[in-house]
Structures are given as C-alpha cells and as structure tokens.
Amino acid sequence: xxxxxxxxxxxxxxxxxxxxxxxxxxxxxxxxxxxRHFRELLSQSxxxxxxxxxxxxxxxxxxxxxxxxxxxxxxxxxxxxxLTEPSIQLVPLLAQMGAWGRRHTRVSxxxxxxxxxxxxxxxxxxxxxxxxxxxxxxxxxxxxxxVFAELQAAxxxxxxxxxxxx
Amino acid sequence: xxxxxxxxxxxxxxxxxxxxxxxxxxxxxxxxxxxRHFRELLSQSxxxxxxxxxxxxxxxxxxxxxxxxxxxxxxxxxxxxxLTEPSIQLVPLLAQMGAWGRRHTRVSxxxxxxxxxxxxxxxxxxxxxxxxxxxxxxxxxxxxxxVFAELQAAxxxxxxxxxxxx
DNA sequence: ACAACCAGTTGCAGATTGAAATCAGTTTGG
DNA sequence: CCAAACTGATTTCAATCTGCAACTGGTTGT
Numbered sequence: 356x357x358x359x360x361x362x363x364x365x366x367x368x369x370x371x372x373x374x375x376x377x378x379x380x381x382x383x384x385x386x387x388x389x390x391r392h393f394r395e396l397l398s399q400s401x402x403x404x405x406x407x408x409x410x411x412x413x414x415x416x417x418x419x420x421x422x423x424x425x426x427x428x429x430x431x432x433x434x435x436x437x438l439t440e441p442s443i444q445l446v447p448l449l450a451q452m453g454a455w456g457r458r459h460t461r462v463s464x465x466x467x468x469x470x471x472x473x474x475x476x477x478x479x480x481x482x483x484x485x486x487x488x489x490x491x492x493x494x495x496x497x498x499x500x501x502v503f504a505e506l507q508a509a510x511x512x513x514x515x516x517x518x519x520x521x
Numbered sequence: 522x523x524x525x526x527x528x529x530x531x532x533x534x535x536x537x538x539x540x541x542x543x544x545x546x547x548x549x550x551x552x553x554x555x556x557r558h559f560r561e562l563l564s565q566s567x568x569x570x571x572x573x574x575x576x577x578x579x580x581x582x583x584x585x586x587x588x589x590x591x592x593x594x595x596x597x598x599x600x601x602x603x604l605t606e607p608s609i610q611l612v613p614l615l616a617q618m619g620a621w622g623r624r625h626t627r628v629s630x631x632x633x634x635x636x637x638x639x640x641x642x643x644x645x646x647x648x649x650x651x652x653x654x655x656x657x658x659x660x661x662x663x664x665x666x667x668v669f670a671e672l673q674a675a676x677x678x679x680x681x682x683x684x685x686x687x
Numbered sequence: 688a689c690a691a692c693c694a695g696t697t698g699c700a701g702a703t704t705g706a707a708a709t710c711a712g713t714t715t716g717g
Numbered sequence: 718c719c720a721a722a723c724t725g726a727t728t729t730c731a732a733t734c735t736g737c738a739a740c741t742g743g744t745t746g747t
Contacts, residue, residue, distance in 0.1 A: 362567040363629025365622030401528040456531030463529025
C-alpha cells in the first residue's frame with residue numbers, strides 16, 4: 356500500500372495515510388479502548404480484524420509516525436503500542452466522524468454513547484481527552500479530568516440499562 | 522465493495538461508507554471545486570482518478586444517499602451530480618481532515634490555503650459554507666456570505682503570488 | 688516437562704484496483 | 718448532412734489487496 360504522492364492537497368494526503376478500512380479502527384481501539392498489545396487489538400476488536408492485516412497496519416502506522424512501539428518488560432515478545440502526538444491530534448477528526456456516523460448511519464446505542472458524549476462535550480472535552488492521552492501514551496503529567504473514565508462510565512451505564520430484564 | 526456490517530460503532534460505519542482512497546476525493550471536488558459532471562470530476566482531478574473508479578464511486582455514493590444525480594437539460598447524456606444533506610454535513614469532517622493534514626503531512630502551499638482558512642474560520646465559517654452548499658446543491662435560498670468565493674480568492678492569491686517572477 | 692500464550696508469518700483463493708482501450712449515443716462545427 | 722469531438726460510462730487485464738486458516742518460533746506459568 357505504498358503510494359506515490361498523488362497531490363499536495365491536505366485532504367488527499369490525510370487519505371493516503373489513513374484512508375483505508377482498518378487504520379482508523381486500530382487507532383480508535385488504542386485511543387478509546389486503551390488496547391496496547393497485539394493480542395488485545397486482535398481479539399477484542401468489535402470488527403474482527405485479521406492478524407496479518409493488523410500486523411501490516413501496525414507496521415505502516417509506526418513507519419508513518421502515528422504509533423510507536425516499545426518492548427514490554429514483563430514479556431520478551433510483547434510490544435506495547437502507543438499513540439504519538441500526531442495520532443493524538445486525530446481526536447477532533449474521530450469525534451467528527453463519530454458525530455456524522457451517529458446522524459447518518461445505523462449505529463447501535465451502546466457503541467455510540469461515547470460519540471454522543473464527545474460531540475456534546477465539544478472542543479473543550481476533546482482538548483481534555485488529548486491531555487489525558489498524552490499522559491497515558493507519552494508520559495505527560497496526569498490531568499485532573501479523566502474523559503476516558505467519563506466515556507467508560509457512560510458506556511457501562513448503557514450496557515447495564517439494556518441488560519435489565521423487563 | 523459491498524460490506525456486511527461489521528459493527529454498530531459510528532466510526533466504523535462512517536469508515537464503511539467513506540473509508541477508501543477515492544470517495545472523499547470525489548466529494549471534495551464536488552464541494553470545494555464545484556465539479557458537477559462526470560468529465561469535470563474525471564479530468565480536472567488533481568489526483569487523476571480512473572474513469573472506472575469514478576463511475577463506481579459515483580454509483581456507490583448515490584446508492585448510499587451521499588450524492589444525487591439528475592439529468593442535464595442541455596445534454597441528454599450528461600448528468601448533474603449534487604451533494605445531499607448528509608454529504609453537506611461532512612464539511613466539519615473535511616475541515617478537520619484538512620487541518621490535520623496541514624499539520625502532519627507535506628502539503629503544498631497552494632492546495633492547503635483553503636484548509637487553513639477553513640480551520641481559522643471555525644464552526645461559524647463551516648456553518649456558513651454549509652448554507653451556501655445547500656443553496657448550490659439543494660436549491661435553498663442563497664445566503665449573503667459566500668465562503669466559496671472567499672476560499673477561491675485566497676487560493677488564486679497564492680497562485681498569483683507564487684507565479685510572480687522574482 | 689508441558690500446555691497455554693505471544694507476536695506475528697505464510698499460503699492461498701477471491702475481490703478490488705487502476706491504466707488503457709473501447710463503446711455507443713449526442714452534440715457541434717463546417 | 719457529415720465528420721469530429723464530446724458524453725458517461727464499460728471492458729480487459731495485470732497487479733495488488735483482503736481475509737481466512739494454518740503455522741512458526743519463541744516465552745511464560747504450573
């Protein structure tokens with residue numbers, strides 16, 4: 356999937372880097388699901404990515420500077436994948452994608468509650484989330500607000516509500 | 522490229538509809554370049570889309586409700602493609618894509634000036650642009666402000682500046 | 688020792704992509 | 718009226734990409 360540069364248009368260049376069916380899914384899982392290992396990304400994926408595709412995307416995203424990989428001290432084969440500053444700055448883009456998808460596609464309630472919160476929260480919430488991701492992935496100081504916890508709590512609340520026998 | 526729905530996640534569903542290398546390029550050209558016919562999209566494309574791919578994407582985008590097609594009264598074979606409300610609502614997404622690409626890829630000055638303006642203009646400018654697109658593509662009343670003209674003027678100014686002999 | 692786990696790799700069939708050529712109907716210029 | 722150019726595609730074909738399943742070589746826990 357190496358590409359000769361087609362044009363210097365920012366939208367085109369973004370598509371050349373991220374315009375396929377899996378790259379943003381992988382980033383989404385790292386970002387919102389906090390999956391950091393190959394196996395977590397492989398088996399806990401809603402969409403069921405194949406292992407060769409996952410390996411390929413992790414390699415390409417790392418080459419392009421959107422992810423970084425370091426060894427896991429607890430296991431010689433494990434690697435820990437982290438977001439980088441460029442991929443953390445995809446938060447507003449993913450928030451807009453979630454907002455659009457929520458309006459114009461047939462989403463499930465459980466999986467779209469986070470998108471709803473993120474849309475309602477607006478740029479302030481996105482910035483807070485990015486600060487939190489910098490702490491989780493880049494070792495920056497941990498901010499007070501945990502958007503991650505807010506999103507997770509809302510998600511679990513919806514799951515619990517829908518599991519209610521009635 | 523028909524897809525069995527992989528999951529109800531809004532980001533995934535948006536990717537299933539738009540996550541390929543050409544769909545958003547076509548929408549970009551309709552939106553920012555005001556290309557309305559097959560030939561205009563084919564030959565004035567910066568990236569050089571192939572005609573079979575263009576035909577396929579126009580068909581798929583129309584099937585998915587992101588474009589509409591009507592006959593051109595001036596030519597029995599010509600069709601006029603228009604954006605629809607769902608694709609007009611992609612403006613904030615494309616603005617974010619442009620903003621990200623401008624920061625993290627090697628864009629050309631000429632092709633990124635519009636992204637810069639759109640980023641600086643923020644949600645107010647996006648809303649004005651969407652109103653203008655509703656006038657151009659859906660027959661809504663023409664708004665006072667023409668973001669399209671602002672973008673075009675800025676683009677032409679950069680082209681002129683860079684063409685200056687010095 | 689041994690089973691489970693780990694991060695991938697390999698092989699393969701089928702689908703998708705993209706370049707180039709081609710197509711048939713429509714309009715235009717002379 | 719007729720030829721050339723234009724229209725929105727379609728066809729052909731090689732190359733690439735996708736996804737599934739099996740497999741590899743190594744690590745870890747018991």
